[in-house]
Amino acid sequence: MSRIIYTRTDEAPMLATASLLPIIDGFTDQAGVEVQTRDISLASRILAAFADVLPEDQKVHDALGELGQLVKDPSAIIIKLPNISASVPQLTAAIRELQADGYDLPDYPSSPTTDEEKDARARYDAVKGSAVNPVLREGNSDRRAPQAVKNFAKAHPHSMGEWSAESRTSVATMDGSDFRSNETSHVLEKDDTLTIVHVAADGTETVLKESLPVLVGEIIDSTVMDAAALDQFLTEQIAEAKKRGVLFSLHLKATMMKVSDPILFGHTVRAFFPALFEECGDALQKAGLSANNGLGGILGGLDQLDDATAQRVCDLVQQGLEEGPELAMVDSDKGITNLHVPSDVIVDASMPAMIRAGGTMWGPDGTEKDTLAVLPDSSYAGVYQATVEDCRTHGAFDPATMGTVPNVGLMAQKAEEYGSHDKTFEIASDGAVEIRTAAGDVLLRQEVRTGDVFRSCQTKDAPIRDWVQLAVRRSRESGMPAVFWLDDSRAHDRALIEKVTAYLAEEDTDGLDIRILDPVSATQHTLDRVRRGEDTISVTGNVLRDYLTDLFPIMELGTSAKMLSVVPLMNGGGLFETGAGGSAPKHVQQLVEENHLRWDSLGEFLALAEALRHLARTTDNERARILADALDRATETLLNEGRSPSRTTGEDDNRASHFYLAMFWAEELGRQDDAEVAALFQPIAEKLRAGEEMILNELNSVQDSAVDIKGYYFPDQDAVSAVMRPSTTLNTIIDALRTR
Structure with missing residues (x-):
């Protein structure tokens, strides 16, 4: 058998x-x-x-x-x-x-x-x-729409919301002090065992990660989200949504980014309900009710508080909802907001759903409204903003005529951000975080302050080579051009571009259209082809793999569940x-x-x-x-x-x-x-x-x-x-x- x-x-x-x-x-x-x-x-x-x-x-x-x-x-x-x-x-x-x-x-x-x-x-x-x-x-990811499914979608196109040139929907992201802008990278010259150490302002050292084995050719990254800059950004966007009269919606991935994104989610809850945490923050903390678990976790744990405090929490939550902008809703009928549960609104599903609906999300009154979509880290927010702008200019996509966008994704052996869980830390005090070799040399260093979120991730060389080979193979088998979505202004991507260029030179690419574009340019290039009914393979890192294999299939097929997902x-x-x-x-x-x-x-x-x-x-x-x-x-x-x-x-x-x-x-x-x-x-x-x-x-x-x-x-x-x-x-x- x-x-x-x-x-x-x-x-x-x-x-x-x-x-x-x-x-x-x-x-x-x-x-x-x-x-x-x-x-x-x-x-x-x-x-x-x-x-x-x-x-x-x-x-x-x-x-x-x-x-x-x-x-x-x-x-x-x-x-x-x-x-x-x-x-x-x-x-x-x-x-x-x-x-x-x-x-x-x-x-x-x-x-x-x-x-x-x-x-x-x-x-x-x-x-x-x-x-x-x-x-x-x-192994790396090969996701595509099977021809039978694509043919069915063209013959029986699903409904798409209408886009208006007057749509006020937009994407907001940080312009500095975030994971993308603070990123540094290093390519290992030999096998080693690294250590991640927090050095406090007084010189006290705390080992955050004791043993991190790495291989020659591996890319190791470090970055940090500035908590104070994040809080300022969130406060500004909440005010902006109120001023413009649009829904406020937060889009993270607290399931995959299980250490960093719940923390960012908690910052947003605190920014939206400042009076609640100024007055009752200590009581909530003592009761084990964390903003990181969402508004629903707080309201669901009121029995852990005395009656007077519980009532005051309810009053301040209601005050925050009345004084702030309207929140995008997960379930308007049940009053479940975008900030209730970290796992309810996942960026790779929620953003395409909003775009498919014509740039709207559900408001508290059960009607669809324009939205300020907030993606704090700027690494990939531009992909969604470019798509929103394209739809505002050209209207909704037509499933009956649009091209397809398969994806070849780098994910083998915990590649990139999705492998960062055991190397992500909320910083306890001002100082620096260093990544050191076994010999004690500092490879990467990040200045940090209390509450900042430090993250390191690694990408081994063998998966990168396999990823390039898979991209070339899929391009030749399908006859489609392939685009590597890599940004040379980002430290990690610069290291990847060097490897991709070298490994492409080892492959037979005669007659193939394979190019490297930054994510925003790649988005526009791909959207232009999609609207002409032309097919394009997206070749991306681990996070963009997730984002794009929801974004395009939800437009093409109505759902990402109809994608064929093979991992050789x-x-x-x-x-x-x-x-x-x-x-x-x-x-x-x-x-x-x-x-x-x-x-x-x-x-x-x-x-x-x-x-x-x-x-x-x-x-x-x-x-x-x-x-x-x-x-x-x-x-x-x-x-x-x-x-x-x-x-x-x-x-x-x-x-x-x-x-x-x-x-x-x-x-x-x-x-x-x-x-x-x-x-x-x-x-x-x-x-x-x-x-x-x-x-x-x-x-x-x-x-x-x-x-x-x-x-x-x-x-x-x-x-x-x-x-x-x-x-x-x-x-x-x-x-x-x-x-x-």
């Missing part, structure tokens, strides 16, 4: 897996392919972090650690579904749920003092934020990702309240086909190739026949979509040239087609009623299976496949 690992994750993707995986198991079993699961959900990662101290019956296998080793194996084939990149509020909610289920876990210590609390905090910190992707991504692992294996999961919490809410799951598993279909194709190439498994090709044709049929999930309760949902995929897949297998495979699947196709009316009735008749899956972060899998597999007719047909 060949093996594919299918990850079990969280929220809507986890629910969909309960319905889809039995179908996958049944079909792939006929090709000698075993599909195994590994649970890398937030809850399982929490339990694995405490496996050595939990009772024997509560221990959980460290599946993420196992997969972290497997991705270095040439035989690795992993399908990775979206998982929760937990903010502190999500992490604490998951801990509470597990504790309620009887798991002997400590509380999350917000201000650890004892050794036991510090140990617990370190374990939890290893779980929160983007803890999964850096472990699994031992550097040692020869394959990681196949299935799209974004940002709206997954709302999907779970609808399922629990109405038994309707609108999650679209298209990303899973696309990833599975590519995984089977990779397996066929690497193991000479012809049946796996047959399955892959038939699955692609079935997916195209599903799109063309409009069998994707409806958002409306009572109509076909995720489960019905899975049924149709199974039927179309079986029909495609029944009519292809391999007689033995055809003989296996023709009877299955006939049974599914004959049972269509009964199966749809069984799937849809259960809707419009509440269900209990016995948990959110760690639901009971038997309960989930019962909810997600309500058709006895379908289950009988599929389960018979798995017993052959």
